[in-house]
Amino acid sequence: MIEVDRLCKRFGPVSAVDGLSFTVRPGHVTGFLGPNGAGKTTTMRLILGLYTPTSGTSLVNGHRYRELVRPLHQVGALLDATAVHPGRTAHRHLLSIAQSNGIGRRRVTEVLQLTGLDTVARRRAGGFSLGMKQRLGIATALLGDPPVLIFDEPAGGLDAEGIQWIRQLFKTLAAEGRTVFVSSHLMSEMALTADRLIIIGRGRLLTDTPTEQFIESSTRADVLVRSPRAGDLAGLLTASGGGVVPDADGGLAVTGLDAPAIGDLAAEHGIAVHELVPRHASLEQAYLDITRDSVEYRAAHPEQGQEI
Incomplete structure (x- = not known):
């Protein structure tokens, strides 16, 4: 599981994460929601050891990420789909990462097939669309067949078929007993995919609750x-x-x-x-209600007939 305990991260005078505590358990798809600037990506980077916390701890299967030996066997992650060398083919990209973690060539072939990239495996990633890069990032996360998976906005750039595929993939992974932690701004997808929600605002926990219960508790019914x-x-x-x-x-x-x-x-x-x-209230409306006071970037709503 993923355990976050009183986690704080400051960048100069800015508190990106402020005393955050939660647990992400196996067997569920847990949605990680919050407005832009809420601290979601920072929290994920702290969990994965890419940032050093100002205070507090974050553990994966009881260990700090940097303590894990061959970490892809413990946790797979997709934080930035564009973080791939444009001159490498999809196959070479995956193979180089697999070899660094003692993963065989057969597994590279398996994840390419699983993500639908087997027919373009010899193409250079620089020519991939964003949706194809997302699939390559998901393939990378799955390489070590890990029990814990972390995805930051994985549906960006995917078409309708791709979004349906990734939804079913996450459900299947959770049904296998894995821990699946997904951040997204797509409320309609989170309503269909996430069993549980962790919502933060301004780096602080707003709610940690089952999705259905969160929607039903909204006053908008x-x-x-x-x-x-x-x-x-x-x-x-x-x-x-x-x-x-x-x-x-x-x-x-x-x-x-x-x-x-x-x-x-x-x-x-x-x-x-x-x-x-x-x-009944939608997840989107319930989410907007709970995060109303946590939005940092609020645009003006143009009135009907107003020139833009």
């Missing part, structure tokens, strides 16, 4: 109601303890009452209901 007598129904709902807010196209967004209660109330007073839909 409501019921959408449409009726030709929306005004009359709104009054009845408010009198019954519901919160009512006008929604788009004349609908009502109702909180505090579930769909059956709303339907029964409307039927009791002879009010027709044309639509009655329970709505």
Whole structure:
């Protein structure tokens, strides 16, 4: 597993990581989320020994990364898909790394096939698209068949088929009992892929929770109601303890009452209901709610009709 304990990293006056503690356990895909500048990449680099912490510790399978012998057998990582020599072929790139960790040629062939790069293995990486470089980075991470895997924004540049493939890959790796730690800004993918979420803001832990529980705990759940007598129904709902807010196209967004209660109330007073839909918060909305005060780079929202 990955264990982070009171981890801090300062760059001059800036605290990139500030007293961060969490554990990433095997058998799950754990999503690592946070706004730009939250400290996600810095945390991953600290785990992998690429930065020295100001204080605190980060361990992989109970050891600091620098203590691991032939580390690719313990942990595989993809932090930067472009970190590959452009003059090397995909095969030569993987073979050189494999040889440095005592990994045979057969495994190089296996990961090239697994990532779909076997047909371009003799092409130079400088001519690869970003999506192909991502696949090469994933192949590198898998070389040592490690129990711990760390990926920083691995879906960047992948097409729809590639994103579907990587989603299934992560689930398969976790089902095998591996520890899979993935940072991403793609909320829709994290909702489909991650079993658990660790969310940070300004270098501090905001939440560490199962994905489903995090979404369900959002206050944005409501019921959408449409009726030709929306005004009359709104009054009845408010009198019954519901919160009512006008929604788009004349609908009502109702909180505090579930769909059956709303339907029964409307039927009791002879009010027709044309639509009655329970709505649950998305991961994106729940994420935006919890990170609202942690965003460092907030752009202005142009008003409709405003010239840009």
